[in-house]
Amino acid sequence: MVVTGTGTGVGKTVVTAALAAAAAAQGHTVAVLKPAQTGVCADEPGDVAEVVRLTRGTAHGVELARFPDPLAPATAARRAGLPPVGPEQAAHAARELARTHDLVLVEGAGGLLVHLDDRGGTVADVAGLLGAPVLVVAAAGLGTLNATALTAEALRARGLECAGVVVGSLPESPGLAERCNLTDLPTVCGAPLRGVLPQGAAEMEDFSGRAPGWLAPQLYGSWHAPYAPRAAYDEPVSAGGVRPA
Ligand SMILES: Nc1ncnc2c1ncn2[C@@H]1O[C@H](COP(=O)(O)OP(=O)(O)OP(=O)(O)O)[C@@H](O)[C@H]1O
Ligand SMILES: [Mg+2]
Known part of the structure; x- marks a missing residue:
């Protein structure tokens, strides 16, 4: 499965770790592949290290290349004077990992159409190349509907299977937009909401134990959307435009 997002910093790594932990808890062997890590120096922990930390080592992590500039992989590789990691090389590495693991998660860099190489x-x-489903990690707040719908549409245009949408970080007290987005995301994107991670998940002591509670059964979890149907948010507002208490 490929894990992408609507952009950088939306929580792909945290969701990848949650998915890895949930699958491992069901007895599956899991590998996480980061084809190109940008924005970190040689001696700094990257996304793979974060997944291994969060899953307490139950997921096997592989990083194919590292380019220090915090840029798209193709640009960062060019600036570093290093060969980029193209889709064929990434797919080959994923296939190799799939020979020895039940589940291979490939975390992209940034969003779906960020360039990996100069081609x-x-x-x-x-x-x-893998025939793999694509999971879309989305932000919770205002603006996420458009970005997530665009990503889902790009997947459809390429004949790729969307494994659903997971919200990477929901505040403890979600505002109006965050609450409404949870019900609107599946409608607007034409893809199911398959999980919601709480804000602060990456700092939680028992991350692995809690992860299945954030993901739907299709993603090895036990989460079911507890949100009221759309009608609950469509109640009339008062004349002043403010919802009655
Ligand atoms: N649910 C969450 N709980 C705690 N922290 C989170 C959560 N989601 C995201 N973050 C934080 O937000 C930042 C970005 O998250 P993350 O690294 O998972 O994003 P990303 O989509 O993988 O970004 P990149 O494109 O750089 O790989 C990180 O510092 C991470 O700790
Ligand atoms: Mg990441």
């Missing part, structure tokens, strides 16, 4: 290869091409 315009993307993580969407990796999914296409």
